[in-house]
Amino acid sequence: xxxxxxxxxxxxxxxxxxxxxxxxxxxxxxxxxxxxxxxxxxxxxxxxxxxxxxxxxxxxxxxxxxxxxxxxxxxxxxxxxxxxxxxxxxxxxxxxxxxxxxxxxxxxxxxxxxxxxxxxxxxxxxxxxxxxxxxxxxxxxxxxxxxxxxxxxxxxxxxxxxxxxxxxxxxxxxxxxxxxxxxxxxxxxxxxxxxxxxxxxxxxxxxxxxxxxxxxxxxxxxxxxxxxxxxxxxxxxxxxxxxxxxxxxxxxxxxxxxxxxxxxxxxxxxxxxxxxxxxxxxxxxxxxxxxxxxxxxxxxxxxxxxxxxxxxxxxxxxxxxxxxxxxxxxxxxxxxxxxxxxxxxxxxxxxxxxxxxxxxxxxxxxxxxxxxxxxxxxxxxxxxxxxxxxxxxxxxxxxxxxxxxxxxxxxxxxxxxxxxxxxxxxxxxxxxxxxxxxxxxxxxxxxxxxxxxxxxxxxxxxxxxxxxxxxxxxxxxxxxxxxxxxxxxxxxxxxxxxxxxxxxxxxxxxxxxxxxxxxxxxxxxxxxxxxxxxxxxxxxxxxxxxxxxxxxxxxxxxxxxxxxxxxxxxxxxxxxxxxxxxxxxxxxxxxxxxxxxxxxxxxxxxxxxxxxxxxxxxxxxxxxxxxxxxxxxxxxxxxxxxxxxxxxxxxxxxxxxxxxxxxxxxxxxxxxxxxxxxxxxxxxxxxxxxxxxxxxxxxxxxxxxxxxxxxxxx
Numbered sequence: 001x002x003x004x005x006x007x008x009x010x011x012x013x014x015x016x017x018x019x020x021x022x023x024x025x026x027x028x029x030x031x032x033x034x035x036x037x038x039x040x041x042x043x044x045x046x047x048x049x050x051x052x053x054x055x056x057x058x059x060x061x062x063x064x065x066x067x068x069x070x071x072x073x074x075x076x077x078x079x080x081x082x083x084x085x086x087x088x089x090x091x092x093x094x095x096x097x098x099x100x101x102x103x104x105x106x107x108x109x110x111x112x113x114x115x116x117x118x119x120x121x122x123x124x125x126x127x128x129x130x131x132x133x134x135x136x137x138x139x140x141x142x143x144x145x146x147x148x149x150x151x152x153x154x155x156x157x158x159x160x161x162x163x164x165x166x167x168x169x170x171x172x173x174x175x176x177x178x179x180x181x182x183x184x185x186x187x188x189x190x191x192x193x194x195x196x197x198x199x200x201x202x203x204x205x206x207x208x209x210x211x212x213x214x215x216x217x218x219x220x221x222x223x224x225x226x227x228x229x230x231x232x233x234x235x236x237x238x239x240x241x242x243x244x245x246x247x248x249x250x251x252x253x254x255x256x257x258x259x260x261x262x263x264x265x266x267x268x269x270x271x272x273x274x275x276x277x278x279x280x281x282x283x284x285x286x287x288x289x290x291x292x293x294x295x296x297x298x299x300x301x302x303x304x305x306x307x308x309x310x311x312x313x314x315x316x317x318x319x320x321x322x323x324x325x326x327x328x329x330x331x332x333x334x335x336x337x338x339x340x341x342x343x344x345x346x347x348x349x350x351x352x353x354x355x356x357x358x359x360x361x362x363x364x365x366x367x368x369x370x371x372x373x374x375x376x377x378x379x380x381x382x383x384x385x386x387x388x389x390x391x392x393x394x395x396x397x398x399x400x401x402x403x404x405x406x407x408x409x410x411x412x413x414x415x416x417x418x419x420x421x422x423x424x425x426x427x428x429x430x431x432x433x434x435x436x437x438x439x440x441x442x443x444x445x446x447x448x449x450x451x452x453x454x455x456x457x458x459x460x461x462x463x464x465x466x467x468x469x470x471x472x473x474x475x476x477x478x479x480x481x482x483x484x485x486x487x488x489x490x491x492x493x494x495x496x497x498x499x500x501x502x503x504x505x506x507x508x509x510x511x512x513x514x515x516x517x518x519x520x521x522x523x524x525x526x527x528x529x530x531x532x533x534x535x536x537x538x539x540x541x542x543x544x545x546x547x548x549x550x551x552x553x554x555x556x557x558x559x560x561x562x563x564x565x566x567x568x569x570x571x572x573x574x575x576x577x578x579x580x581x582x583x584x585x586x587x588x589x590x591x592x593x594x595x596x597x598x599x600x601x602x603x604x605x606x607x608x609x610x611x612x613x614x615x616x617x618x619x620x621x622x623x624x625x626x627x628x629x630x631x632x633x634x635x636x637x638x639x640x641x642x643x644x645x646x647x648x649x650x651x652x653x654x655x656x657x658x659x660x661x662x663x664x665x666x667x668x669x670x671x672x673x674x675x676x677x678x679x680x681x682x683x684x685x686x687x688x689x690x691x692x693x694x695x696x697x698x699x700x701x702x703x704x705x706x707x708x709x710x711x712x713x714x
Contacts, residue, residue: 121364156270244280257326341420371414383709405431413582437661442643443559450538456529473522475506516622527557543570573672579613640666662695664703
C-alpha cells in the first residue's frame, strides 16, 4: 500500500493581499511574544534579590496554608485554623484593608462643583440710610467671613458639635461607626460626624443615609482637611448649615431668631442657636412645649460644655441662667407690599448696571444699597392709600379700576420713592414705571424748552429766529395750526386746529404766561415752528424714553407721548438741575459678601442750556403760585404744573373727548415728583378709561394733593 504525503504549503506571495495579511499577523505575534519575554526577564531580574528571603519564609508560609482536616487533631478541632493561621489572617486582613483605604483615598477627588442649593444665598436690599429693606431668594443665607463671627459664637457651635475640631484629622472613627449603625439599623438623628464631615455633606454630597455616601463623605473629609485650613472649613460650615425657619448659615439664623446680626449675639444666644444644629424641627423652642424643654436642656448642656473645654469660665456661666427666648416669628419674611415694587426696580437695574446674569444674581449673596428714602416712601404710600380709600367710599364703581402712579427723583438721578400699586403679590403691574397713558398738557414745558433752545423757523430754509419767554403767541381757542406753506392738513383732509381746555380764549399771550396758565394753542404752534423733531429730541435728552412717543404730528406738542411717572419726574428734574440730566437709577452700591462690585452709575449730561432751564423753572414757579398762592408764599422755590390728557379721535367712541389721565409734576428742594391718576381695566385691555371725576376738581385736585404730600407741602 502506498501512502500519499501531502505537499508542504506554498509560501505566501508577498505581492498578494492574503499574503500581506498573513505576514502582518505573524509579525504581530512575534512582537507580542518578544515583548512578553522581555517583561518576564525584567521581572525575574527585579525579584532575584528577594529570592533568599523567599526561601527563608517558605516554611512559615507552608505552615499558614490551611490543611483540612488538620492532621493530629480529632473531632471538631480538625476544622479549626491554628493560632498562626489566625494571626496571619488578621494581619493579611489589615493589610488588605489598608491597601483598600489607601487606594480609595488616592482615587477620591474633591468635587469641583459645589451643591448649588447648599451655597445659594439670599440677596439683601437696604434703604438709602443703610437699614435693611427686604430680602429675596429661594433660601435665606448670607455668607459671613469668619473674622466677623465672634469667638464665643464659634466655640458654642464647636462645643455642641465637635470640640476636638482643631485637633482631629477631619473624621471620627467612632462617629462613623455610630453613623453606620444608624444607617443599617435603627437610630435617632444623633450625629457623630465631625464638622468637616458635616461640611462635606452640606456642600458636596446629599442628605441620603447610605453606606456609600458615608464612606465617600469620610474620604473627602480627609482630603479636605489636608487641603483647607481649619478656619476655612469652619467658616464654610457656619455659612451652609441649616438652622430652621428657612435660614441657612449663622448670620441668617441670628436674624431669624433674634433679629440681629451674628456680630451682636451673646454667648447665651449663640448656645441656643448651636443647639438647633442637632435638628431645628426638634429644638426650635417656638414649635411647642416639648421642643422648648429640649431646647432649654441642650442650651444648658452646651454652656456647661463650654466651661469644660475652658472656653467659658464658671463665673461667666453663672451669668447665663435665663433661657434666651427667640422671636416668635421670623422677621425676615415680613416685607411690605410696597417694598416688592422697590425690589423689582432695584433688581432690574442692578443686573444691568453690574452686568450680572439672572443665574449669577439668583445664586445670591449680594448686598444691594438702594437710593430709596424710607420716609419719603412712607409719606407717598400713606397719601396714595388714603386717596384710594376715599375714592372707593365716594364712588366705588370708577374706583375699582383706578391706578395711581407716582415717583420722586432727585436732580442727581436718584429714585427716592415710588408708588407701584396696592400689592405686588396681586398686581405685579408697576404703576410708577408703566408707560400707558398720555402726558397731556404736562408735556408743555418740554415744548417751551425746545423753542427757547432752538428758536423757530418761519420759512423752510431761513435761519432760526430766537424765542424768549416774552415772545407773544395767539392764545385763542380753535385757531389753525400753521406751517411755512400754510395750514396743516391731516390725513383725512381736514385742517388741524389747536384747542384750549374748556374752549377758553386768552388773546395774545407771552410764552411764559401761556405755560403758567396752561394755554394749549401757543405751544401747539410753537412745536410746529421749532420743529417736532427738535421737540422730541429735547424731551428725550431731558429724560423721556424714545419708545414712549406717539406719531410726529401736531398733537405731539400736547403730549401724545406716554411717559411713566418715573420718567416724567426725571424730565422735570432736568429743569431743576439747571439743564443737566442724569438717568434715573435705584442702586448706588452693590457688594457680594462684603466685597464691592463694579456698578455703572449714570453721569450727568447737558440736555438744555442753563438759561433755558431757569426760564422753564420760572414759568413753572408762576404756574404753582397762580394755582396755590398760599403754599407758594409759605414755601418759595416750589415749581409745578397740572396736566390733563384727553382721548383723541382714535379712542373708543365713549371715550373720545373725555379726560383719561390727570397729572401733577414739579420740584422742590432739588427733588422732582410726578403723579398720574387714571383708570384702566387690566383684565380687558390696556386702553385708558374716562376718569369720571376720579382725579377730583380744580379746588381738590387728587394728583396735586398726592404730589404735595410726597414733597411735604401738605
